[in-house]
Amino acid sequence: MSQAPALPSAVEAAAEIRAGRLSSEKLVRSCLERIAQREPEVQAWAWIDAEQALAQARARDRETPRSPLHGIPVGIKDVIDTCDMPTGYGSPIYANHQPAADAACVAQIRELGGVILGKAVSTEFATRHPNKTRNPHRLTQTPGGSSSGSAAAVADGMVPLALGTQTSSSVIRPAAYCGVVGYKPSFGLINRAGMKFLSESLDTIGVLSRTVADAALLATQLAGIPWTPPGAAMARPPRIAVCRTPYWAAADASVQSSLIETAARLKAAGAALVELELPAMFAGMNHLQVAISAYEFYRALSHERIRHPDLLSASLSARIAAGGRVSRAEYEAALVDTARCRAWIADAFAGFDLIIAPSAPSEAPELSNTGEPTFGLMWTLLQLPCLTLPCGTGATGLPLGLQVIAAAGCDPDLYAGAGWIEHQLAR
Amino acid sequence: MSQAPALPSAVEAAAEIRAGRLSSEKLVRSCLERIAQREPEVQAWAWIDAEQALAQARARDRETPRSPLHGIPVGIKDVIDTCDMPTGYGSPIYANHQPAADAACVAQIRELGGVILGKAVSTEFATRHPNKTRNPHRLTQTPGGSSSGSAAAVADGMVPLALGTQTSSSVIRPAAYCGVVGYKPSFGLINRAGMKFLSESLDTIGVLSRTVADAALLATQLAGIPWTPPGAAMARPPRIAVCRTPYWAAADASVQSSLIETAARLKAAGAALVELELPAMFAGMNHLQVAISAYEFYRALSHERIRHPDLLSASLSARIAAGGRVSRAEYEAALVDTARCRAWIADAFAGFDLIIAPSAPSEAPELSNTGEPTFGLMWTLLQLPCLTLPCGTGATGLPLGLQVIAAAGCDPDLYAGAGWIEHQLAR
Numbered sequence: 063m064s065q066a067p068a069l070p071s072a073v074e075a076a077a078e079i080r081a082g083r084l085s086s087e088k089l090v091r092s093c094l095e096r097i098a099q100r101e102p103e104v105q106a107w108a109w110i111d112a113e114q115a116l117a118q119a120r121a122r123d124r125e126t127p128r129s130p131l132h133g134i135p136v137g138i139k140d141v142i143d144t145c146d147m148p149t150g151y152g153s154p155i156y157a158n159h160q161p162a163a164d165a166a167c168v169a170q171i172r173e174l175g176g177v178i179l180g181k182a183v184s185t186e187f188a189t190r191h192p193n194k195t196r197n198p199h200r201l202t203q204t205p206g207g208s209s210s211g212s213a214a215a216v217a218d219g220m221v222p223l224a225l226g227t228q229t230s231s232s233v234i235r236p237a238a239y240c241g242v243v244g245y246k247p248s249f250g251l252i253n254r255a256g257m258k259f260l261s262e263s264l265d266t267i268g269v270l271s272r273t274v275a276d277a278a279l280l281a282t283q284l285a286g287i288p289w290t291p292p293g294a295a296m297a298r299p300p301r302i303a304v305c306r307t308p309y310w311a312a313a314d315a316s317v318q319s320s321l322i323e324t325a326a327r328l329k330a331a332g333a334a335l336v337e338l339e340l341p342a343m344f345a346g347m348n349h350l351q352v353a354i355s356a357y358e359f360y361r362a363l364s365h366e367r368i369r370h371p372d373l374l375s376a377s378l379s380a381r382i383a384a385g386g387r388v389s390r391a392e393y394e395a396a397l398v399d400t401a402r403c404r405a406w407i408a409d410a411f412a413g414f415d416l417i418i419a420p421s422a423p424s425e426a427p428e429l430s431n432t433g434e435p436t437f438g439l440m441w442t443l444l445q446l447p448c449l450t451l452p453c454g455t456g457a458t459g460l461p462l463g464l465q466v467i468a469a470a471g472c473d474p475d476l477y478a479g480a481g482w483i484e485h486q487l488a489r
Numbered sequence: 490m491s492q493a494p495a496l497p498s499a500v501e502a503a504a505e506i507r508a509g510r511l512s513s514e515k516l517v518r519s520c521l522e523r524i525a526q527r528e529p530e531v532q533a534w535a536w537i538d539a540e541q542a543l544a545q546a547r548a549r550d551r552e553t554p555r556s557p558l559h560g561i562p563v564g565i566k567d568v569i570d571t572c573d574m575p576t577g578y579g580s581p582i583y584a585n586h587q588p589a590a591d592a593a594c595v596a597q598i599r600e601l602g603g604v605i606l607g608k609a610v611s612t613e614f615a616t617r618h619p620n621k622t623r624n625p626h627r628l629t630q631t632p633g634g635s636s637s638g639s640a641a642a643v644a645d646g647m648v649p650l651a652l653g654t655q656t657s658s659s660v661i662r663p664a665a666y667c668g669v670v671g672y673k674p675s676f677g678l679i680n681r682a683g684m685k686f687l688s689e690s691l692d693t694i695g696v697l698s699r700t701v702a703d704a705a706l707l708a709t710q711l712a713g714i715p716w717t718p719p720g721a722a723m724a725r726p727p728r729i730a731v732c733r734t735p736y737w738a739a740a741d742a743s744v745q746s747s748l749i750e751t752a753a754r755l756k757a758a759g760a761a762l763v764e765l766e767l768p769a770m771f772a773g774m775n776h777l778q779v780a781i782s783a784y785e786f787y788r789a790l791s792h793e794r795i796r797h798p799d800l801l802s803a804s805l806s807a808r809i810a811a812g813g814r815v816s817r818a819e820y821e822a823a824l825v826d827t828a829r830c831r832a833w834i835a836d837a838f839a840g841f842d843l844i845i846a847p848s849a850p851s852e853a854p855e856l857s858n859t860g861e862p863t864f865g866l867m868w869t870l871l872q873l874p875c876l877t878l879p880c881g882t883g884a885t886g887l888p889l890g891l892q893v894i895a896a897a898g899c900d901p902d903l904y905a906g907a908g909w910i911e912h913q914l915a916r
Binding site: 145156159162163164165166167168169170172173250253254255256258259262263284285286287357358361362363364365366368369389390393394397471 | 583586589591595686713784788791793817824
């Protein structure tokens with residue numbers, strides 16, 4: 063990656079803006095300069111208009127700050143509608159499509175004083191088929207998907223914050239591959255009106271950022287959770303469950319040793335560690351996620367599969383066809399099994415504050431695919447809040463992530479715990 | 490209402506079409522004739538184009554039947570997107586708005602061989618503020634809301650089937666007021682991609698029809714549930730719990746006596762009857778529904794409340810403002826209380842097959858409002874499948890409904906049980 067970006071974090075920048083030492087316009091200009099320099103190689107943006115972004119920034123600079131997000135530029139994954147920027151859902155079917163309205167979260171960001179910088183590249187309908195974005199750490203590698211542009215733009219210092227979406231592992235995986243923070247909230251935390259649905263019982267809007275506090279800042283403002291600026295350490299180090307998951311064998315040696323070594327490091331820093339062995343029923347969770355999501359996206363993408371089959375990728379067409387073969391009975395059976403796993407994990411959290419687990423099976427693979435969602439599927443289906451932190455590098459020197467998971471609905475505990483881990487990893 | 494409509498049920502018409510004794514074109518023509526005659530008074534349609542409907546019907550008549558729905562016209566509530574018909578969401582903000590794609594359920598209906606007849610009037614964003622539709626039984630009275638046009642069109646014999654949506658009581662109430670069947674499935678049965686969201690944890694797409702079998706036909710086809718044509722009686726009469734609900738005092742004398750007398754009649758027909766007294770915690774459920782929905786629609790309607798406050802009705806503006814005052818903590822507490830009630834009712838269903846309860850507090854009130862959702866809120870929040878059947882008349886001779894409720898996910902049991910009750914009420 064060409065020299066480390068100088069962009070401040072969103073929390074830092076917002077404080078400077080509030081203090082009158084930084085203008086939103088200046089901040090947005092620094093983003094646009096970085097984009098001008100790097101976009102030809104990284105290709106993180108589906109659509110961006112410098113003048114439109116600057117006009118928003120200047121308007122914000124004329125106001126009293128509206129919120130702790132005031133003046134901060136945010137990238138929006140291109141499966142989320144914007145009323146003044148085209149929204150292509152990562153598909154040629156929607157080339158130049160202009161929605162009539164902002165998605166709820168976009169309208170809220172504007173209301174909070176944020177600047178909508180542009181639309182970040184998504185894979186095709188937020189599924190696995192890659193789009194044009196490249197990993198800023200090594201341009202021959204994937205940034206991961208489906209929030210490819212959001213992760214790459216944040217990693218490259220083009221924008222401090224971006225919205226992504228996750229149905230399988232589409233926030234956690236690209237964040238891990240790009241060496242940034244990726245936060246998938248508890249199911250339902252960020253309102254989904256105006257996003258392109260893929261699997262409505264799983265789709266979750268999340269945040270890409272460079273710090274835990276930045277991710278928390280944006281999510282709390284959208285959900286109406288009181289915002290506590292970071293700084294105060296946790297009263298005590300967290301109780302952490304180390305979870306290899308039923309998919310441990312899919313993780314390469316660097317990922318396995320990273321988790322084990324990080325756990326030891328956190329223990330040395332004072333965390334109480336336990337091993338979390340999941341019962342046998344969890345071994346089927348990735349299959350449950352695939353069945354549930356396939357049943358749903360066969361239906362959600364009905365218009366596209368019926369009217370525009372020739373404009374769908376071969377891989378998506380195959381997945382849709384598989385979804386059409388999932389019966390209602392299989393779907394309902396998968397929901398019953400899922401409920402059982404959710405209940406088990408809710409009880410298990412009595413014994414610890416956080417789980418740590420791999421974020422992805424390896425470093426970022428080559429551009430021809432967006433990598434495997436292996437370590438995201440289960441946690442998404444469990445509806446738990448998850449956050450990946452950059453955590454060292456793999457065999458070829460690309461970033462690895464550490465996934466931190468809290469109990470359902472306990473997103474503020476995740477911010478505190480992941481913030482503590484972030485602090486330890488930075489030492 | 491001007492003379493009883495001659496329109497056959499969807500199940501009957503589809504059988505005639507399959508047998509070659511009826512064409513879709515002829516069926517659609519009879520709908521269009523009724524509409525031409527009655528629409529100036531009833532005003533059930535936000536948009537309809539006779540030629541476009543007939544063109545679809547003729548295309549279906551050239552094909553081998555695709556499904557048990559082949560050739561059947563369906564009205565679509567105007568909060569559900571259509572790619573070839575404008576979709577106004579019941580609001581002047583979206584006058585002449587043309588979506589780029591069909592909602593999932595609309596695309597599926599076309600795939601099944603159904604004919605999209607037109608867009609049925611919705612109240613403003615499917616909330617309570619009335620639109621132009623009038624009750625076909627008495628034009629001075631409301632058809633109910635928010636699925637006003639869907640219920641009125643079906644009641645008036647303009648179309649055998651229509652899609653509605655329910656967040657509070659927006660399928661059950663208008664169906665009861667208009668004297669038709671209204672079916673709100675278990676949460677999540679019909680895919681919601683492409684509908685205008687109001688409250689994503691409650692919004693449910695449902696069906697208006699004149700028979701239980703018709704409602705079941707459309708829903709099962711969309712969800713992929715095997716379709717069993719009606720006719721075979723239930724093996725045994727159902728076990729029915731009579732539930733006055735905590736809101737009994739809100740029901741007028743005619744509604745109260747209708748429920749009690751109907752219960753006696755069903756008992757005489759062989760049903761095993763029990764009284765279901767809900768625990769005290771259920772008395773707060775309507776308040777929980779209001780808190781949860783308000784928190785969500787404050788967010789879901791962000792674009793509209795921020796950009797077009799002058800185009801929102803005063804009543805919706807007030808409800809949105811109230812939603813902005815529901816804190817995340819209150820919202821989450823309401824979800825916890827709701828989960829407790831869901832668990833209780835799931836267990837309670839061990840003792841009976843169905844619940845019967847009032848559908849609405851009274852006959853249809855005057856046009857100035859769409860009536861009270863009192864008897865819908867709780868069941869919607871519980872995510873249970875509900876169906877209202879026409880059940881006699883109230884003090885001034887307008888229709889009353891009987892609400893039949895089954896356990897979550899047990900929609901086929903609801904079809905069977907409500908079909909049995911429908912049969913008894915017709916004797």
